Amino acid sequence: MRRDDVRFAMAARDDGMRKISRFTWRAGAVGVVCSALIAAAFGHSVAADHGQGNGGQQGQGTIIVPAEPPAPAQGAGQVTSGAS
């Protein structure tokens, strides 16, 4: 193989490597941007899941049952529970 051919082949290889490298970087950048957009779009759900209530005493995953169920009683109440 002539020296010129070798030089041409090396230049073509370097050029190809540069193109692949540039493409890889661009694909990576697009991936990062897409990840950021997805995070921005769905981030509120995560934030909402961390909502605290009652000084953080409420379980996040379930409605908390009482320590004891109500007990029966006779007569009038001290207060009334009804809709307002």
Added chain:
Amino acid sequence: MTSVATAGDTFSVFGTTATLLVSEPAAVQVARAVADAELAAVDLACSRFRADSELSRLNAAGGRAVAVTGLFAEILGVALRAARLTGGNVDPTCGAALADIGYDRDFALIRAAGTSAAQQAAEPRRVPGWRSVHLDHARHQVRLGRGAKLDLGATAKAWAADRCAAMIATQTGSGVLVSLGGDIAVAGPPPDAGWRIRVTDDHAASQDAPGQTVTIGSGGLATSSTTVRTWAVGGRRMHHIIDPATGEPARSCWRSVSVAAGSCVDANTASTAAIIRSTAALPWLRDAGLPARLVRGDGSVEVTAGWPGHWPPAGRI
């Protein structure tokens, strides 16, 4: 537990009646002062009928992000949690739907205005849904999706009852019961026999009104009903519990549902969801292990998960 006689106070707040009971009579003044401060803060944050409230500013922001206080962020977080735990039954984005059916001012004003046959309800509109609320806890910022208007009435009042009860018990060491329009939270050492509560449709009814008396020693108890906060528009009866699936007042087989839970806000979340779920409420409450009392339109009663047997035994009230 303590056998000390209770003392109490009754006052108006949030367009309804508040009752405060303490097991140590000397604690009643401090308790009232704590409650006044907390309830004023919650009202300023969450009232739909005050132009200067955080909620009103957010509803008017047209979808822009709005900075909110830590208190508002916490209460909104509680509302979103309620929505998530009920599969969206208890949805804070029902504000516009409520206004459309005439609930656009303090309920006392609606009641005073009476029924106007000329009024017509707007066509029901789709409720945007709780997932359209973007709450950033870290930055204390909230942004509402297109068309979303908040109403935090379902959970804010119950949360406020929990908050007041916890703060009063901490500051005074007394046992305390806080009732905000029938949403009841208790904290601290209860009386020996527990706190005696008459469960009925209307919180303003007498303490021996038709219903059932029970006692609780901790947590909360709440009742939701379609029979009390009602009005008429164009000859049609309305109530304030919106079914997010339709944007209209829920059509339920239950006229009232009472639930006991680990907190008042959890009890209120479950009782409101049960009204909306209608016939599906019974298995849902049983699966959740929540003691509840459900009253049908004809007065017949169902109970779940350890709620004491209904009285009278015929099963009607």
